Amino acid sequence: MNNAAPPTDVQNPAVTIIGAGPAGLMAAEILAQAGLRVTVHDHMPSVGRKFLMAGRGGLNLTHGETLETLLGRYQPAEPLLLQAIQGFPPAALIAWCEGLGVPTFRGSSGRIFPGSLKASPLLRAWLGRLNALDVEIRTRSRWTGFDAQGHPCFEGGTGERPEATILALGGASWPRLGSDGLWPAQLPEARVTPWAPANMGFTLDWSAHFRERFQGMPLKRIGLRFAGRTLRGEAMVTRTGLEGGALYALSAPLRQAIADIGQAEIELDLRPDLSAAVVAERMVARPRAESLANGLRKALALPPVAIGLVQEALRAGASPPPVAQLVKALPLRLTGVAPIERAISSAGGLAWSELDARLMLRARPGVFACGEMLDWEAPTGGYLLQGCFSTGVAAARGVLDWLAGTHD
Template identity: 60%
Template structure:
């Protein structure tokens, strides 16, 4: 059915990147769109992420890009191919937000923050007639309507089509608390992804080096080796190089209670060259001075000395090249950058419509996928949001959707 002005009404639940992209695509196609979100303002998680530069996407070819999604690669590929990194860049630049590619291949807005992009985006959505309804927490379906807890009490909404874009469960204070998982069938448990590791440092290391960076290092686990940077924390380790191994380490800890990761503090030096510097006669030179001469920063040297104090008997060069880190846990969803798990892929069809709920589509992080940081998270959110918006528009304009419109109704 159509709204009173002749446009098919679509409800989008969730005002993050995926939901707002779905709303834009549907509204640009002629639908009347209402976005409902439990928070007082939209895209709070995007704004927080943007404080670190807002890594929109990555410049690497799709042949290298798509495998970053691991087990979900085949399911996400059609959506990312339909809305690839080049399309996301063009979209941002269409909002007046020029982009640049960093030395790592990551793509950022030139403003290096999210607020200018979000302001321009919200202005575009307003121009398309998209209505935002904040402080509306979704309660599920009641009597065939979408029910919401709102400032005015419980209200019901009966759209022609619905897009669910409720996020995962990381950073719950910003909106995506995962409460929706209890309202849908076929949801894989939500787990932390891209989260810090818990390592039992000594009090000395915590007191002196918590917050210290580890630059130009490599981590190895499960046959995979990744280079990058990390930060020592009082609880353990975090940073991009750790996040790249996050899923494998998390699963190993869950299965065995511990994961041993090897840390290479000088990946740019060959083992033989390092052994020549560190493993010969010391001639009265202290371990600290040897490590300094080998180019180790104070925090890196402290890790080697901590291993020695713990009873490690390997030659110094071996510890520098393969320092064992005993990971006993990962940070929870309240501190994780993203979430794994979510609505299982066999619950949706190729257009992201729920098999059990015709006319209801899902997108973004609430689907069952995960990816490392580096632009892959936002890219998949935008791409699946665009796909869900197109599919919802197609459903609504086909006249198949139930419901009289988007006005308030009984819950």
């Protein structure tokens, strides 16, 4: 651990935070409540743009499963990340949200949402609290690196000489919302794991007929199997392949398989609530004169898109398996991953080995890091925001610990 001593002659220390997403704003709140002078910079015209985008379909703040189960969702299972979440767990995040006057509720899947399902009321209440704490937020302010004395520099110059700096620069997905993933150039001394898309779609070689007819159609209540793992969820047929929660939960191993061998073979269970024996029995019992499409619709209540998948598999194979078997184990070959620009989140980022126990950069005393810029990934379902909030809290606590002059 780097034990360089922080300044001790400042009665009201100033802290600069770069990045106004959930991690940066949470760090700002913690520090301002402790009496520090906090300035937050963001190069976009307004704050929390990706946070607001996340709330368009219902803001999933965190998850209500046990903490032990929740911690198992994060990869890599880095001790510093898990400690941060344990230090600010889902219960604390829920209490924080409700303390802003925004009630929460638990959905049937265990996910935790604000009562309105939207991000904008929560962000407004949050910014009101930060304003009351005299947190200064400067938008359209792009960070350009550090000067020779280690102070952060910005386009146009600000003259700031903070006692500590927190980097909350984000990952590399959805760059139009602010996190463009270009910050590693400003930290040439730091080891950064290369960016990769996470919670993204995958490409498949659909036939022209299937693509034109079914793109944009949802596959609901399906099962998905890959490499010995089975889960249930939903997916969406896209023009170039598939996306959706069932795939997002397995995005890391699927991505790795494609990187290793150029493809990933998955199986879909189109009726996971029925056993293979029941599916086979119903298909045998259907009238002989009935078309396959009508039989699948009447006997198994399959929607048109699922029927289309079965027909696609029958057309593709020289000797396809029985239809009942396809319904329970329909093979699909994923050939690639969707671009990181369209991914929900990103893998890669600042290596954990660059940080000490306070999330301070070992090579830059007084500079801390948090949020998506760190090297971790998790599936959708509340885990992404939980990780950002928790590491923002941990970085702020690290600043307070360092400024107090305590050392491990």
